[in-house]
Amino acid sequence: MKTARPIYEDDNHKWLAIVRDPDRPDYLIDTNEYLVVSNDDAILLDPGGSEVFPAVFSAISTVFDPRRINKVFASHQDPDIISSLSMWLEFNPQVKCYISWLWQSFIPHFGGQGETFIPIPDNGMDIVVGGLRLQAIPAHYLHSSGNFHLYDAKAKILFSGDVGAALLPPGEDGLFVEDFDRHIRHAEAFHRRWMGSDKAKRDWCARVSALEIDMICPQHGSIYRGADVKRFIDWFSRLDVGILKS
């Protein structure tokens, strides 16, 4: 089973990171899921693949009543992001899924019907959760052609999907980045190969540099906090992406 770890808490406003599953088979990529709770409402960010549904669901259940989750946010269309949607809908048929308009008619192959989806327009939108305003920030072509990150201005947290992702060896897979230089070696090949557009990358760096960010939370690997946030953005802006050989 995975573990649900609080990364931000202010009264009825919380962020939980659902991470690291010791029972996960090697052939499945490790993922992080995040739950943002505000008052009586909660949204699950990148709910994960159907294979990890039991681990994610059970980890959340240890600290939070999953019946209160009625929204999910999918940064993009990948199976490790959203193929568990059918299970979440089994559990609660009222769940709404926020995803780029581009994928609206693709995701029903994983589960859900027309009314399940709330399409996000290319320039992003606000998503209100229990009175808290979250912003879907465009991150197209990083790596998916219809791609969004989610920014919480109050918590100063940016959920960054596959951007910032690292494939960490056992023993170096802490919740937070501790040694940036050491950590980023495990992110480099991934970003070079998966991130398709240099222009999109520069746009993204400019866009997020203007935001106040205490933590960047990726869907794989460790969380960047404090000075490592700017370090990551600088590193990414200098990286050559969209190339086949590293």
Place this chain on the structure above:
Amino acid sequence: MSGHMDISRNPGEAGQELRRIVRINEEIKSVVATAFKINLMAMNAIFLAKRAGQSALGFGVLSNELRRFATDLQQQMTVLRETTYGSVSTVTAQVKQSRVTRLLEKTRSDARGEGRAGIDRLLRSRHEAALTDSSDKISALNRRLSQMIADTTQLVELGSVLARSAKIEAAYGGGFSASLMQVSSDFEDTIGEIQRSLESLTRHQSEEFRA
């Protein structure tokens, strides 16, 4: 225990089963929190008994027992939670199986000739093996869960006897009698809370067999 769950035949039942597991889990959480409280209360009671000295020896022994009870209860709850995790995994697997079955059945009705015969054979063997297997698995897990809840109920019954005995011992506590009495009533109330949680746990658990 006849209500055999068969998610593959009854759509919507997986969701029902998951919601039932969540209700059980919410009760487990409240029992864990209360067990933690009893642990702290017992530690205080042990100190109090030490201060009261000779006249509270019996009370001290019981406080130690109550502390052990709280630790046992916490452990029992951990195992219970692991079992519910097993149930979520099994339900998830069964939903996947039923999705494949649904698609295969649709394929059978559309397909012709050799293809259709192949699908037919596949559906038959799947039906015999996997599906019965996984609903058996859910029933087995549920039986285990019921047994564990029954064991826990017994354990808590023991806790409640300990609390009552502590109350009797408190009467012999001399100058400390009043405060010992207060502590043992607190024990009784808190264990009462656990008993109520366990009653709802038992109720949620038995919902499965009504279907």
